[in-house]
Every structure is written in structure tokens, then in C-alpha cells.
Amino acid sequence: MGAIALRKIEKWFGDLQVIKGVDLDISDGEFVVFVGPSGCGKSTLLRMIGGLEEISRGQLLIDGKDVTSDPPSRRGLSMVFQSYALYPHMSVRDNMGFSLKTAGAPKSVIDEKVSEASRILKLDDYLDRRPKALSGGQRQRVAIGRSIVRDPTAFLFDEPLSNLDAALRVEMRYEIAKLHQALASTMIYVTHDQVEAMTLADRIVVLEFGTIAQAGTPRELYENPANLFVAQFIGSPAMNVMACTTDGASYRLDGGRGGDFSGDRPAVKLGVRPEHISLGDAGTGQLDGTVDVLEYLGADTFVIIDAGSAGRLTVRLIGDSELKPGSQVGLSFDGPVHFFDADGRAI
Known part of the structure; x- marks a missing residue:
């Protein structure tokens, strides 16, 4: 299960309010994309869901349980960042299985989960390589694989394709879409690129200055924008x-x-x-x-x-x-x- 509910979520940095009472329900298995211009609060909102930013006011529920005050380790979520953050001295195999190893999982369980993630992401030929021998797209797949082995409640992606060139971005969009089909897991994805949002999302959440300007399917937002901001932001x-x-x-x-x-x-x-x-x-x-x-x-x-x-x-x-x-x-x-x-x- 991976249903996530935000109830009047707010974030304050001193006297500055950056998230202004967000209410949102994300269904189990749904692919939701947070999109908006720089500074609109999309990454902050994602980090609040992941537990990397404290929630100033409001409630965060995961599968009906209030996890507002829980640390990241107790939320069962897995995050993929813009930076690959791979250990350069470890092989792909060891990078992907590291979180399970530190958690004390048996070697047989680690090998099984790494093999399954490797099969899904087509990394079987690279398991014994180190990150420096991989392309940018392959490194990002390893970072995603590291998340898959944990079998999380939901995946959180924070602009994972920003460091890739145009061709690799297209390729990785396809990989992430196929991954969602294969895993049927809840995914929340942050991007400023509305093309990524349109092609990947089951539902897009357009953020404007810390509030939700509109939420809906890509078709709904494109054909029936609720306001001028959404109308001009969605579409290329x-x-x-x-x-x-x-x-x-x-x-x-x-x-x-x-x-x-x-x-x-x-x-x-x-x-x-x-x-x-x-x-x-x-x-x-x-x-x-x-x-x-x-x-x-x-x-x-x-x-x-x-x-x-x-x-x-x-x-x-x-x-x-x-x-x-x-x-x-x-x-x-x-x-x-x-x-x-x-x-x-x-x-």
C-alpha cells in the first residue's frame, strides 16, 4: 500500500511561509508529478513528505497512519535525488545492496533483491563495474535500483533527470514510465520540465507560490486550465x-x-x-x-x-x-x- 494524504500542510522558514496549506490525496500506485517554476515549493513539499524537512503545520498520513513527526527511516519511503550520490569505490552490485547490508539483511536476501532490481533496470551487464565506468543514464538507473531493493511504500523523485543531456532524458523518461508499470508503486516526481510532467504523470499538481494552482490529468490541465497561470505553464x-x-x-x-x-x-x-x-x-x-x-x-x-x-x-x-x-x-x-x-x- 502507498496511499499518501496531505492535510493543510504548511512550511515556514522563520517569518517566510513557502508552503501555504496544501491539501492533497495521492492514491496507492498513482504517479503524481509536482511541477512549477523555480521557487514554487515543489522540492520543499517533496522533502516534507520524505521527512527531510520538518512540517510546520498540518498532517501527513501514509496508508491512514499519521507520520507527521516520524523520522524518514520510519516512513517506508525511498528518495532518488538529482545527484546520483553513488559510492565511487563500490561496484554497482554493492551500491544497490548497501542499504540492505547496513540494515543487517542476509546476503541471500540482498543478492535476490539486487538481481531483481537489476533485471527490471537492465543493469545485469554492469553489476561489477564502478560508477566511473558508467554513463549518466546508467548511474541514474543504479540510483533508482538502490531505491527498488528496499521495497518502499512509495518512491520520491527530486528532479532525477536534470543532470542528463536531451537524448538521455528521453531514454530515462521511458525507463521510469516502464518502471512504474512494472512495480505499480506510488511515485511522486518533482520537475520544472512540463514535458516530463505531461509524459509521465497519471496526475499533475501545478504549484504556484506554495499553493496548488490546479491538480488533474495531463489532458485535463491542457484542455481545461483553471487559470491563466496553468494555461501558460502547461503546453509546449x-x-x-x-x-x-x-x-x-x-x-x-x-x-x-x-x-x-x-x-x-x-x-x-x-x-x-x-x-x-x-x-x-x-x-x-x-x-x-x-x-x-x-x-x-x-x-x-x-x-x-x-x-x-x-x-x-x-x-x-x-x-x-x-x-x-x-x-x-x-x-x-x-x-x-x-x-x-x-x-x-x-x-
Whole structure:
């Protein structure tokens, strides 16, 4: 079992409050990702769950038991850090089994658990090597293997892929996703990379200044952001946001035209995803702009458009484009359009 519940969790450093009354339920076997910009409190919250930071106020429950005051060793959790923290003088085998050895486990039990973790992580060919003979991705797998052998209640990952290059990050994302499928264990994962969050999570928790801005599945957050912060943070490229005014059943863009509006209160911002904009002749659609830069990525082309007072917008096109910088275009919104009020709440 690995159900974790946070009840009005707060963290104070003197007079500074960094976690501001977080309530969250994490189900047994769920993969939850904490995501947000630097300084939002995601690593602090993870360390509080792990017992590495004291909880100032509130309760932490693991499988219904209050562990708020328990030390890390009694919580049954295992943590994987950004730093591999492997012993350089030990082999992979000894690194993975070290925690069991210090706990006094029999050698037969250690060998069995190390072998099982090695099989899951495909480390059988590296068990007798030392860390200096491994790549970054292999070292991170060893660090994860060291956690697996303890058979923890839940795994806590604190930005484990930050030290890897782009190709290894993709590979390790796959490895962690497969690991979750194989173990069916509760996993809490911290990252500032929303692509990692979208691809790995059963549920994403977006943190903003120590509070939960929104929690939901990747699809829910992408298609129905609760506020402007989530709308602009989730998605790559980010959602385009423009100033607008509304009047009854219609809206008008600042520096452009408009369309239909059916909100229950006035909107001051309009958001539209890059893939939900099509390009045509100037004078068509919701507003006009000038092609500024084209970013060709093979399967996609990102067209950066200067739309005057509406701002700089990004349009995602499939494949290549014959547009040239300086071209005049009209932008039409042909997908979901999101509206936000003066407080940034979705309408």
C-alpha cells in the first residue's frame, strides 16, 4: 500500500511561509508529478513528505497512519535525488545492496533483491563495474535500483533527470514510465520540465507560490486550465494569450477583430493553443500579423508572428511552410478558445 494524504500542510522558514496549506490525496500506485517554476515549493513539499524537512503545520498520513513527526527511516519511503550520490569505490552490485547490508539483511536476501532490481533496470551487464565506468543514464538507473531493493511504500523523485543531456532524458523518461508499470508503486516526481510532467504523470499538481494552482490529468490541465497561470505553464509551445474585451455575446481583441463569446462574466484575456490557429490571407480571421521567424523542426514548423498590440504569437504548422519572414497573414482561431477574467480565473 502507498496511499499518501496531505492535510493543510504548511512550511515556514522563520517569518517566510513557502508552503501555504496544501491539501492533497495521492492514491496507492498513482504517479503524481509536482511541477512549477523555480521557487514554487515543489522540492520543499517533496522533502516534507520524505521527512527531510520538518512540517510546520498540518498532517501527513501514509496508508491512514499519521507520520507527521516520524523520522524518514520510519516512513517506508525511498528518495532518488538529482545527484546520483553513488559510492565511487563500490561496484554497482554493492551500491544497490548497501542499504540492505547496513540494515543487517542476509546476503541471500540482498543478492535476490539486487538481481531483481537489476533485471527490471537492465543493469545485469554492469553489476561489477564502478560508477566511473558508467554513463549518466546508467548511474541514474543504479540510483533508482538502490531505491527498488528496499521495497518502499512509495518512491520520491527530486528532479532525477536534470543532470542528463536531451537524448538521455528521453531514454530515462521511458525507463521510469516502464518502471512504474512494472512495480505499480506510488511515485511522486518533482520537475520544472512540463514535458516530463505531461509524459509521465497519471496526475499533475501545478504549484504556484506554495499553493496548488490546479491538480488533474495531463489532458485535463491542457484542455481545461483553471487559470491563466496553468494555461501558460502547461503546453509546449505555451498558450498564446491576448488582451480582449467582451460585450454581451461577442469579444474583441486588442489590435484585432473578434468573435462569439458565451461566458458568464467579462473576460480580459483570451488564450489559444498554437495548434488551434490557422493562417490565411491578411484581413481574414480574428487578427492580422507579420511573420517574424520560422522554426523548422521537421514534423512541425513554429511560425512566430508579430501581431502588433496583440503581441507575439506562435502558430504550429504540420510539416514545412512556404511562408517567409515579412509575409502578411490573417490568423483564424479554429480550435478551443479560452477566456480569463481580471483575476486570471478561467471563464
